[in-house]
Amino acid sequence: MSGRALRRHLTSRLMTVLVIILSFTAVLALVLILGNLIAKGASSLDWAFFTRSPVPAGQSGGGVANAIVGTVIVVGLAALIGVPVGVGAGMYLAEYGAGRLGFLVRFIADVLNGTPSIVIGIVGWTFIVKPSGRFSALAGSVALAILMIPMLARTTEEMVRLVPHSLREAALALGYPRWRTSLKIVARTAMGGIVTGCLVGIARVAGETAPLLFTALGNLNFSLAVGQPMQTLSLQIYVYATGPFDEWHRLAWASALVLMGLVLVISLAARWVTRQRYGSVR
Amino acid sequence: MVASANTRLRLEAAHVTALFGHQRAVRDVSLLFPAHTVTAIIGPSGCGKSTLLRCLNRMHELTPGATVSGEVLLDNVNIYGGDVNPVELRRRIGMVFQRPTPFPTMSIYDNVAAGLKVNGGRPRGEIADAVERALRQAALWDEVSDRLRTSALALSGGQQQRLCIARAVAPQPEILLLDEPTASLDPAGTQRIEELCHELKRLYTIVIVTHNMQQAARVSDYTAFMYLGSLIEVGRTNDVFTKPQVEQTEAYITGRFG
Numbered sequence: 381m382s383g384r385a386l387r388r389h390l391t392s393r394l395m396t397v398l399v400i401i402l403s404f405t406a407v408l409a410l411v412l413i414l415g416n417l418i419a420k421g422a423s424s425l426d427w428a429f430f431t432r433s434p435v436p437a438g439q440s441g442g443g444v445a446n447a448i449v450g451t452v453i454v455v456g457l458a459a460l461i462g463v464p465v466g467v468g469a470g471m472y473l474a475e476y477g478a479g480r481l482g483f484l485v486r487f488i489a490d491v492l493n494g495t496p497s498i499v500i501g502i503v504g505w506t507f508i509v510k511p512s513g514r515f516s517a518l519a520g521s522v523a524l525a526i527l528m529i530p531m532l533a534r535t536t537e538e539m540v541r542l543v544p545h546s547l548r549e550a551a552l553a554l555g556y557p558r559w560r561t562s563l564k565i566v567a568r569t570a571m572g573g574i575v576t577g578c579l580v581g582i583a584r585v586a587g588e589t590a591p592l593l594f595t596a597l598g599n600l601n602f603s604l605a606v607g608q609p610m611q612t613l614s615l616q617i618y619v620y621a622t623g624p625f626d627e628w629h630r631l632a633w634a635s636a637l638v639l640m641g642l643v644l645v646i647s648l649a650a651r652w653v654t655r656q657r658y659g660s661v662r
Numbered sequence: 663m664v665a666s667a668n669t670r671l672r673l674e675a676a677h678v679t680a681l682f683g684h685q686r687a688v689r690d691v692s693l694l695f696p697a698h699t700v701t702a703i704i705g706p707s708g709c710g711k712s713t714l715l716r717c718l719n720r721m722h723e724l725t726p727g728a729t730v731s732g733e734v735l736l737d738n739v740n741i742y743g744g745d746v747n748p749v750e751l752r753r754r755i756g757m758v759f760q761r762p763t764p765f766p767t768m769s770i771y772d773n774v775a776a777g778l779k780v781n782g783g784r785p786r787g788e789i790a791d792a793v794e795r796a797l798r799q800a801a802l803w804d805e806v807s808d809r810l811r812t813s814a815l816a817l818s819g820g821q822q823q824r825l826c827i828a829r830a831v832a833p834q835p836e837i838l839l840l841d842e843p844t845a846s847l848d849p850a851g852t853q854r855i856e857e858l859c860h861e862l863k864r865l866y867t868i869v870i871v872t873h874n875m876q877q878a879a880r881v882s883d884y885t886a887f888m889y890l891g892s893l894i895e896v897g898r899t900n901d902v903f904t905k906p907q908v909e910q911t912e913a914y915i916t917g918r919f920g
Contacts, residue, residue, distance in 0.1 A: 554777040556776075
């Protein structure tokens with residue numbers, strides 16, 4: 381092998397090894413977090429953990445049923461508010477957003493995307509909690525929805541833009557009005573991507589704590605009233621992890637594991653939806 | 663011009679000029695399309711033949727910045743008149759594009775029914791009949807009749823293009839516009855589409871844009887040659903190909919440019 385060929389060969393090898401190491405470093409974070417959570421939290425996962433509410437401080441036992449149900453309610457309500465607005469805004473941006481208003485909406489969505497989530501929590505407090513006079517799950521959902529909307533708007537826009545222009549033309553040439561083309565042809569074609577975007581957005585806000593501190597507040601009792609303070613897993617973790625009791629720390633680890641599992645399941649569902657829709661096309 | 667007194671005139675372009683911004687893609691073209699004939703528009707790439715076609719069903723104006731002047735008469739009514747609704751007009755003029763464009767989320771059946779459903783208010787049985795008739799007209803029925811509910815994407819390119827023809831003819835339009843319908847097909851698929859043109863002209867008035875001169879010679883009754891946005895020559899296909907009147911036409915069909 382000549383000197384130059386040898387050098388190229390060695391450089392190639394070196395680079396390959398380098399990117400492999402870097403890839404593992406990226407994955408390492410997830411492995412460490414998940415491993416740590418399982419090591420410290422898995423032993424606390426029993427029937428009571430999922431079915432019972434917390435017991436008073438100092439006692440042992442009890443569970444986080446209130447937080448699990450609360451997470452589902454607060455995040456579900458947030459999705460109910462955020463998905464129609466976010467997806468609708470994304471459709472508008474992709475189909476009609478060529479003008480000045482589209483530019484403005486896009487710019488605002490980008491700014492909102494970069495806004496720290498605690499600021500959105502304060503906004504929720506200022507505009508809902510303070511006027512209504514009490515913390516509530518609904519206020520938390522609104523805060524999470526505000527967080528979700530710009531994400532969904534931008535991903536929906538991306539997905540709708542991927543639909544080939546020729547499909548639009550084919551529908552218009554058949555005598556489809558423009559709105560019906562957008563809805564029946566373009567949106568339906570992009571549906572897999574839009575649903576994936578929604579699930580990723582929901583998974584993303586499910587782990588948020590900061591926006592809920594000033595809105596849903598947290599609740600040590602089981603509650604289904606959306607007009608009242610409500611516990612979520614993230615808030616539970618925050619309270620338990622910063623508390624002084626070993627029992628609380630144990631439950632915090634377990635709660636973190638459950639929350640992580642929940643996000644993982646939603647992400648996997650997103651993957652699955654994507655494959656269902658696009659598997660055959662690719 | 664070319665239409666003799668006993669053939670009925672369906673479509674007429676009168677002094678049509680099409681612009682993209684300030685750029686003129688079609689320059690003052692006047693052309694007659696007699697009923698139940700196939701008219702081929704030929705010319706080199708960028709000569710404006712596709713743009714002219716898109717002026718005939720008001721698709722051109724959908725491109726941002728695109729405008730049209732002149733008149734297009736469908737049964738002596740100017741389709742650019744103020745009281746003509748372009749969406750309803752496009753239901754009377756079917757169009758098939760260069761590449762097959764089946765709707766990916768729809769089954770074969772729903773693809774063909776798409777144009778019928780958008781018209782609204784038809785009973786289910788009537789739609790089913792129309793779908794079968796359209797698929798038969800597009801010579802696709804025998805190949806897909808046992809899998810109408812499967813995805814249209816599973817079809818081959820040639821089948822997809824015939825599906826698009828079926829979709830275009832299902833609402834029984836009066837005019838059929840074909841924009842290089844065989845550009846992405848293999849010779850066998852091309853042949854089937856060309857045979858279809860002969861079949862379909864009994865029912866519709868067909869305008870076909872093609873850059874394949876043999877195709878124009880095979881399928882059309884009349885041929886129009888365009889160059890740089892202008893109509894250079896039009897006449898019976900046989901005449902245009904055997905004794906062209908204009909030197910540019912002769913140069914193009916003998917392959918000296920384009």
